[in-house]
Amino acid sequence: MKNKLNSIGNYFKDFGTALAKGDIWVKLSLVWMGAGYAARKQIINAVIMTLLEAVFVIMCVFYAAPNLAKFGTLGTVQFEQVFDPLTLTSTVNDYDNSFLILLNSIIALFLIVVFILVYISNIKTVYNLQKRKEAGKHINTFREDVRAMFNERFHITLLTLPCIGIILMNVLPILVLIAIAFTNYDQQHMPPSALFTWVGWTNFKSLFTNSTTITFGYSFGKVLIWTLEWAVLATFTTYIGGILLAKFINNKATKWPKFWRTLFIIAIAVPQFVTLLLVRNFFADSGIVNTICANIGLTDFLKKIGLVGSNLTYIPFLTNPTWAKVMIVLINIWVGVPYQMLIATGVLMNIPEDQIESARIDGANSFQIFVKITMPYMLFVTGPSLITDFVKNINNFNVIYLLTQDVYVTSDQMLANSNAKEIDLLVTWLFRLTNEYYNYKMASVIGICVFIICAAFTLITFTRTIKGDKEDQFR
Amino acid sequence: MKKQVRFVLRHVILLLLAVFWLVPIVWLVATSFSGYKGINTAHFFPETWSFDNYLALFLRPDSVVQYKAWFMNTLVIAIFTCIISTIFVLMVAYTMSCLRFKGRKGLMSFGIILNMFPGVLSMIAVYFILKSLGLTNSHVGMIIVYSAASGLGYLIAKGFMDTISISLREAAWLEGASEAKIFWKIILPLSKPIIVYTVISSFLVPWGDFVFAKLILNSGISADWTVAIGLYNMLNKSLINKYFSIFCAGGVVVSIPISILFVIMQKFYVEGITGGSVKG
Numbered sequence: 001m002k003n004k005l006n007s008i009g010n011y012f013k014d015f016g017t018a019l020a021k022g023d024i025w026v027k028l029s030l031v032w033m034g035a036g037y038a039a040r041k042q043i044i045n046a047v048i049m050t051l052l053e054a055v056f057v058i059m060c061v062f063y064a065a066p067n068l069a070k071f072g073t074l075g076t077v078q079f080e081q082v083f084d085p086l087t088l089t090s091t092v093n094d095y096d097n098s099f100l101i102l103l104n105s106i107i108a109l110f111l112i113v114v115f116i117l118v119y120i121s122n123i124k125t126v127y128n129l130q131k132r133k134e135a136g137k138h139i140n141t142f143r144e145d146v147r148a149m150f151n152e153r154f155h156i157t158l159l160t161l162p163c164i165g166i167i168l169m170n171v172l173p174i175l176v177l178i179a180i181a182f183t184n185y186d187q188q189h190m191p192p193s194a195l196f197t198w199v200g201w202t203n204f205k206s207l208f209t210n211s212t213t214i215t216f217g218y219s220f221g222k223v224l225i226w227t228l229e230w231a232v233l234a235t236f237t238t239y240i241g242g243i244l245l246a247k248f249i250n251n252k253a254t255k256w257p258k259f260w261r262t263l264f265i266i267a268i269a270v271p272q273f274v275t276l277l278l279v280r281n282f283f284a285d286s287g288i289v290n291t292i293c294a295n296i297g298l299t300d301f302l303k304k305i306g307l308v309g310s311n312l313t314y315i316p317f318l319t320n321p322t323w324a325k326v327m328i329v330l331i332n333i334w335v336g337v338p339y340q341m342l343i344a345t346g347v348l349m350n351i352p353e354d355q356i357e358s359a360r361i362d363g364a365n366s367f368q369i370f371v372k373i374t375m376p377y378m379l380f381v382t383g384p385s386l387i388t389d390f391v392k393n394i395n396n397f398n399v400i401y402l403l404t405q406d407v408y409v410t411s412d413q414m415l416a417n418s419n420a421k422e423i424d425l426l427v428t429w430l431f432r433l434t435n436e437y438y439n440y441k442m443a444s445v446i447g448i449c450v451f452i453i454c455a456a457f458t459l460i461t462f463t464r465t466i467k468g469d470k471e472d473q474f475r
Numbered sequence: 476m477k478k479q480v481r482f483v484l485r486h487v488i489l490l491l492l493a494v495f496w497l498v499p500i501v502w503l504v505a506t507s508f509s510g511y512k513g514i515n516t517a518h519f520f521p522e523t524w525s526f527d528n529y530l531a532l533f534l535r536p537d538s539v540v541q542y543k544a545w546f547m548n549t550l551v552i553a554i555f556t557c558i559i560s561t562i563f564v565l566m567v568a569y570t571m572s573c574l575r576f577k578g579r580k581g582l583m584s585f586g587i588i589l590n591m592f593p594g595v596l597s598m599i600a601v602y603f604i605l606k607s608l609g610l611t612n613s614h615v616g617m618i619i620v621y622s623a624a625s626g627l628g629y630l631i632a633k634g635f636m637d638t639i640s641i642s643l644r645e646a647a648w649l650e651g652a653s654e655a656k657i658f659w660k661i662i663l664p665l666s667k668p669i670i671v672y673t674v675i676s677s678f679l680v681p682w683g684d685f686v687f688a689k690l691i692l693n694s695g696i697s698a699d700w701t702v703a704i705g706l707y708n709m710l711n712k713s714l715i716n717k718y719f720s721i722f723c724a725g726g727v728v729v730s731i732p733i734s735i736l737f738v739i740m741q742k743f744y745v746e747g748i749t750g751g752s753v754k755g
Contacts, residue, residue, distance in 0.1 A: 162626030
């Protein structure tokens with residue numbers, strides 16, 4: 001932390017020295033960004049910087065300024081439509097679209113920040129040029145600058161395009177999401193016909209409120225607990241299942257291991273949305289499995305022992321909260337175990353055979369070998385990916401959504417009030433809030449919560465792998 | 476004698492497990508040849524067999540089924556997504572693995588955290604950004620959605636490149652090769668397994684996604700859709716009784732090329748992962 005503060009301090013200190021010690025051309029660069037280059041005969045650089053500056057000024061005047069002026073209120077002019085009976089056309093007034101103002105303001109702010117960074121580094125570069133000139137060192141021609149982009153500055157060349165993509169489709173949406181969490185953007189405030197505005201921390205408060213009108217606190221608690229339960233269950237069942245299956249197939253006593261492996265891979269090679277939608281109909285209340293269960297008397301048996309309500313003529317595989325949760329975990333085992341089996345197979349083949357051999361000679365049975373040698377080795381190699389799987393399961397949208405959408409109806413009035421269901425994960429709840437109820441403000445708040453949870457888990461694992469400098473250790 | 480019993484038992488267990496895993500797939504294939512169009516809830520196997528569902532898919536497009544169009548749309552989107560994603564992933568992976576520059580670790584951690592942010596959350600904003608660019612209901616928009624942020628998925632490829640010996644690059648430096656040349660001539664040829672993995676896995680994305688496709692291709696013109704939304708739409712409550720077996724046929728057809736690619740990809744995936752873990 002202290003290091004970071006120091007480096008930020010140095011960043012501005014360098015800027016200060018450049019300004020203080022720079023000659024007239026460096027100072028002139030404050031106003032005309034190309035000045036420093038022009039003075040050192042780097043004409044092309046000078047032209048590029050001048051153009052950049054011009055574009056930025058035009059952007060500020062025609063794009064940033066009008067939007068940022070309304071950023072504080074997110075617009076004041078309500079949408080109005082006047083129908084003219086004579087010409088049979090309707091005219092629309094020059095209304096404010098709150099969402100576009102928000103989006104454009106964020107883009108504008110982002111561009112301004114980027115420009116300031118470029119601006120500061122420009123001054124520093126120009127000052128460096130001055131120092132090189134004074135020391136009588138060689139000053140790069142444009143051609144040499146370009147060549148440097150493929151050598152010592154190759155990382156900039158490689159990262160530019162991917163970074164633009166990430167900013168456009170990842171960073172910008174996240175910033176918009178965070179902003180929306182502080183507004184009242186919902187079905188009653190939908191642009192263009194209505195305006196929305198800033199409301200401060202209200203949405204965050206209502207996420208933790210539980211009253212007769214707002215039940216978000218109750219739902220959030222329930223959904224969060226199930227999300228974490230689900231993530232733990234889904235991760236461990238498939239992980240252990242995958243290792244056991246891999247061990248079982250790789251055992252020397254098993255004939256045709258490749259054949260068996262292929263059978264399991266076929267099951268997961270079919271796209272997930274096809275299999276999951278299919279399985280949903282497979283286990284429907286009036287579906288084929290229920291017919292078979294009724295025929296063999298399983299339904300009646302389950303009724304007798306009280307697992308199925310006495311008023312039902314079918315097993316509510318995906319319509320009763322407890323049944324649905326169990327089924328979802330089981331179906332996820334069906335989906336996930338073959339994947340884990342594949343990975344485990346690869347890792348198991350690398351277990352040092354001599355260790356197992358010597359343990360066997362010492363009289364360990366296969367269970368002891370599994371617990372004492374195989375599992376620790378597996379955990380060592382696949383530990384980080386276990387946490388990644390856990391985070392992915394927190395956001396496992398497909399399994400829950402495809403299995404229960406249009407099928408599962410909640411009977412809990414408190415949950416229904418906030419549009420949640422017992423089997424919802426935070427992501428599926430959020431998806432329904434946006435797609436069916438247009439409650440963007442609450443969806444954004446939940447989105448931020450999910451992000452914080454996931455980021456926390458990720459940071460725990462990856463700070464160790466990245467900061468440990470392991471990457472150079474094994475080369 | 477005891478050994479033989481165990482041998483038989485072991486294979487019976489495996490057989491039972493395999494049956495359990497394959498039942499839905501068998502049902503999918505069987506139903507796709509059903510003569511009855513709705514869901515057959517009384518019998519596992521169809522009562523009448525017919526090839527008609529496949530003919531309906533390809534020869535009789537109607538307002539609901541436009542399978543050929545969907546397949547071509549998805550194929551085009553998948554090819555472009557695959558090209559852009561692969562280039563992005565390799566560029567980022569190489570930078571993070573082989574180049575050393577200020578702020579590298581910060582960028583890496585930042586990228587990993589961003590990558591944890593599920594796309595579903597930022598959906599609304601993505602939609603409006605594309606709308607303001609005029610790219611909703613267009614396949615270009617879909618390609619951007621699938622490939623723009625793909626650089627974040629660099630971790631596996633980086634892990635693989637980390638295992639490539641540094642002495643190779645040092646030798647190239649001594650001979651005066653530029654970083655760009657090292658990337659092209661040394662690292663890329665050695666990264667073949669992970670390139671194949673990246674190519675196939677990014678190719679598969681548009682075939683499996685229906686969340687973004689549904690959101691962005693929302694005009695209701697079914698000829699514009701991808702396979703995933705088209706098939707999803709057939710299971711609408713009002714359509715399911717007429718189209719369920721056609722849905723199954725569509726599922727089988729889309730599964731064939733995808734399974735083949737998937738099997739190839741898995742081999743390289745395991746190779747890439749374990750290749751890294753043996754040395755690391």
